[in-house]
Amino acid sequence: MDSEASIHDLKTYVRDFVTKRNWLKYHNPKDLAEAICIEAAELLQVFQWATAEEASSWKNVPSKMGRIREELADVFIYCLSMANVLEIDVSEAILQKLSKNEVKYPVNKYFGRARLE
Amino acid sequence: MDSEASIHDLKTYVRDFVTKRNWLKYHNPKDLAEAICIEAAELLQVFQWATAEEASSWKNVPSKMGRIREELADVFIYCLSMANVLEIDVSEAILQKLSKNEVKYPVNKYFGRARLE
């Protein structure tokens, strides 16, 4: 599906869900930022006390993948809600941030390392 | 742009950025979940100590919107990286979560309220 669905489509699905329930009144940007934080922590909780090695092997563990997909979806849903409320073009914002990062992290300096230290 | 860019396209841009820098070794799912949490908190920080009313008016304040767009893009970028690493179809995960929420939050019970109490 990721090959066909545009961000615009996904924003529309999320907006419809919210407006049908008359929940737009809850969706001020500050509360949405809180919601994104809360869902991000629930995603992190799936990995709590696991080692990085264990986590890497979960691609083949359906029970873990089910939880991860749901929690990741929640983060996306609230991010799309914030984009809806603030009329942010997500694709443009992502491409601009990647361009900025291209300059900040030149390949020749950062190849194979996340930080210069 | 959001009308044209598919999630697949955005995933590809993000993957290219990462592989060009040989950063895939950092991208185990646990560390990506941490990164999503950290970026979500940086987004929340833009709203720190502001009232919900103030935050709602920022749609017309370019300096605030610039920061919000960047921090929101960072959350999306790491979420797309997690989807890349775990081969998650984001559009499908979002639609399935919305369907589940349709059942969990029936319109007639939750119209106008986020919680039953």
Added chain:
Amino acid sequence: MDSEASIHDLKTYVRDFVTKRNWLKYHNPKDLAEAICIEAAELLQVFQWATAEEASSWKNVPSKMGRIREELADVFIYCLSMANVLEIDVSEAILQKLSKNEVKYPVNKYFGRARLE
């Protein structure tokens, strides 16, 4: 009790709980930092979708206060565990940070405002 209990006492209670269960192996500092984040988000979740005004009135709502006390205790417990593992003197760290903040936020400039803008 807060007048009598020293941080040293509280650290000891937390350490005993952990060692009795042979959980020290989980307590590397990175995983404890994750745990603090996760518990902090659970504390934030108590306030989700409430207005700041509503939250301010909860001091007199036992059901809300019960949840807040528990979640706040969880954040403290993991912070004390990190201090145990890294042998940090918490009281000293707090007083040094307050001294640093005294310099960073001089009273005459920051009286009544959290930020200069």
Added chain:
Amino acid sequence: MDSEASIHDLKTYVRDFVTKRNWLKYHNPKDLAEAICIEAAELLQVFQWATAEEASSWKNVPSKMGRIREELADVFIYCLSMANVLEIDVSEAILQKLSKNEVKYPVNKYFGRARLE
């Protein structure tokens, strides 16, 4: 110092810092919960992209320990502020939560494992 300083003393230092700057108006519990989350994420950021093994060795790396002490102090300071504002006895809340956890995680079942699975 941790052997002498009571939680009551630390709460007083934090309260004095806040009232001197007339910042109590910012300290509604919801915004303090946000602040705790934000500082917890800054603490986590110190460990970002490091392995658990690397993090475990930092007890002897002064530059890392300096950052950790400061970020951990920030989490404690906002937690103490929340306790001040909501008049929570922190020592009591911690001991009650540990008692509850004693029941939830009996030693014979949870010895050496954080989860039953």
